[in-house]
Amino acid sequence: YYPRGEERKNYILNSHPCFSSNFSNEDLYVTDLKHALCLFINNTSYRTDRQGIIFNDREHNIPVLKDVWDEKKKRIKARNFAIFAPTGEGKSFLANNILRQYFEMGVRLVIIDLGGSYTKFASLYPEQYTVLRYESGKSLGINPFFITKGDDVTPERLEDLSVFLFELIGEGTKPKKEQSVALKKILHAYYKKNAEGHSLDSFYTYIESQRENLLTQLHIHSDYFNIEGFLHILSEYVRDGLYSFLFETSEDQSYKIEDKRLIVFELDEVKDNKEILSVMLKLIKTAIQRTIWQNKEEKGIILFDEFAKQLKFDNVLESVEFYYQAIRKQEGAIGIILQSINQLPDNSTSASILENTQVIYSLNNEKGYKELKNRLSLSSHDLNQLKSIKNNLSGKRKYTEIFIKIGKESNIFRLEVPQEVFAAYLTDGGDNEAIMAFYKESGCMEMAIKQFVQLKSKEL
Ligand SMILES: Nc1ncnc2c1ncn2[C@@H]1O[C@H](COP(=O)(O)OP(=O)(O)OP(=O)(O)O)[C@@H](O)[C@H]1O
Ligand SMILES: [Mg+2]
Structure with missing residues (x-):
């Protein structure tokens, strides 16, 4: 016997999740979870949100939009995010992808970077970005006391x-x-x-x-x-x-950042001095309060990259936490990038940061995800998803897979980008140097990327 006509229609239409009650008891049978899940997978697909950041689905590589902002705050109360993965797994690459798309949607960005991973992305928007770089022994040019009238x-x-x-x-x-x-x-x-x-x-x-x-x-x-x-x-x-x-500055330079939509503070040189770094972070906060977020309705994101080692210093961790407190009143979010969740020391300041971080990204971690599960109280379903992450960073078509949890919902997405975009996001190695060399020649990042892509296609 096999179902035909109306019967077949009945079987096909009702074998979707939540429709099983339409079957008669004779049609149902008990099976193990693995088997059931195999069938289940065939019946669902990635849901694309109305708006959000573009990723790919991991089954068919179809682009999907993932709403990680949650305008009406239905899924989350605070939209701050964190990205976790060991070195080289693609954290900064992912952050480039998220930030670039936000930027193009009109969100203002402040990147506080100790590693120079956002230079290429930023220089794609020459009119709109500015870099304030700390040089040893010099002030950043921010005078919190400065007033014009x-x-x-x-x-x-x-x-x-x-x-x-x-x-x-x-x-x-x-x-x-x-x-x-x-x-x-x-x-x-x-x-x-x-x-x-x-x-x-x-x-x-x-x-x-x-x-x-x-x-x-x-x-x-x-x-x-x-x-x-x-x-x-x-x-x-x-x-x-x-x-x-x-503090040696009479003029306040923050006017320079007033109308910029993409501001990068490069603090590479201050990395190892916790005293300077923490004062620097406080100064930057005053500049942000005075200029960038005078308009509380305006959307903005502040990203801290490569801060892992520095967060061990008490006063740096606290300075970062001040940002979380400040942003509560704004339409904004704070993102932190860490190699391991353990880089947030086990204290009340970290607890408050984690409590306010409701969008979690994790990339592949060969050492496992136990700590992440414990500190973030992830479910066993979350853990299984994490364990299924697979990257391909050496093949012809490179991608990373990412666990994204927003509020209570979690899923795995893939990030595979076109060559030009890859060139804009990549952070290290000879390719990066090649692009930077082209950029130095022409002073135009878009052209440098095109030249690089051409060069690559010739090599193949
Ligand atoms: N989705 C991706 N598609 C293609 N290549 C990728 C992807 N993600 C990462 N890569 C490659 O991996 C390299 C390292 O990635 P990235 O700099 O983001 O790592 P990271 O986790 O930030 O490392 P670190 O902790 O050292 O800063 C990139 O330069 C790029 O070449
Ligand atoms: Mg990085």
Whole structure:
């Protein structure tokens, strides 16, 4: 016997998931999970979202859109993301792919990079990007005290500035209300007394010259503001202090980034100095607050790449966490890229970062995914999916496979890109050097990539 006509139609239409109740009991049978899943796979396909980032499905390589922003926040509450994989597995390549597409949808990007993986992508948009590079012993050109006119001294501005100073003196982000009020009063008085030349140095001098009667004048109890301690800690950052060069700038350069949509901070040279790096991150945050995200409705993403080693330093981890707190009020997201989840130390700061990270990407990891499963409380289904990841980075058609979990939903996607795109994203090796050499010659990244692709096709 085999079904024909209407019967056959009945079998075909109802053998989709959730339709089994239309079968009679005689049609049903019990089988093991493997067998059932084999049939199940034939009945489902990748669902493409209305909007999102383009990936490929792993079965037929068909492009699919994956909505990892979740405009209405139906699937996630915070859209911050993290990418995990050992070195060379394609994290920065994936981040290039995600960021480029966001950028083209009008999202503003701030990339804080210690490894130079975004230079090619950024230089494809010469009008819209800017790079602020840290050079040893020089300031980044950010002056958080800088104002252009008196009305710039808004309560919000004083609030941000006081938070910056508390962070700088190591009081953390949540100083006591009494302390915070005291510092804001002093800042306010400083701006009233001094019409120009605002800087950390001049603020320092102001407090120092008034140290005898400043608190009495402003009706601040000495318990609420420790002038001596404040001057002592800040002495490292002013005059001939060890780190004074970080603040040596009269003009604020942040106007340079004001209208740029793609901003890269290259901090390669500061990698190993945790003190400078953490001050740098705080300065960058003030610049972002003042310029990029003045308009809270505007979408933006801040990405931290190659920060793994630095996150072990307490004050760097905290500086990164400050960004998470700041972005809550904005239409934005923060992305971090790590080789292993263990690079986030097991403490409350990391816990708060992970809690706020609801979009997870993981690439292939030969060492397994146990830590990831434990720290992120992944399900066994998630783990099975992770274990099924396979890359092909040596064949003719190269791709990586990626586990993406957004809120509670997870799936595996593939990332296979055209040659030109590959050239724009690749981060290392001779190919990268070849493209950069072409770029140096012509000063045009698009042309350099075309030349490279031509060169490659001749080689084949
Ligand atoms: N989806 C992909 N398709 C083709 N090639 C890829 C893909 N992903 C990665 N690659 C190749 O692998 C190289 C290394 O990738 P990438 O720099 O992204 O690794 P990473 O995980 O960021 O490493 P690290 O931790 O050292 O920064 C790229 O330069 C590129 O040549
Ligand atoms: Mg990388």
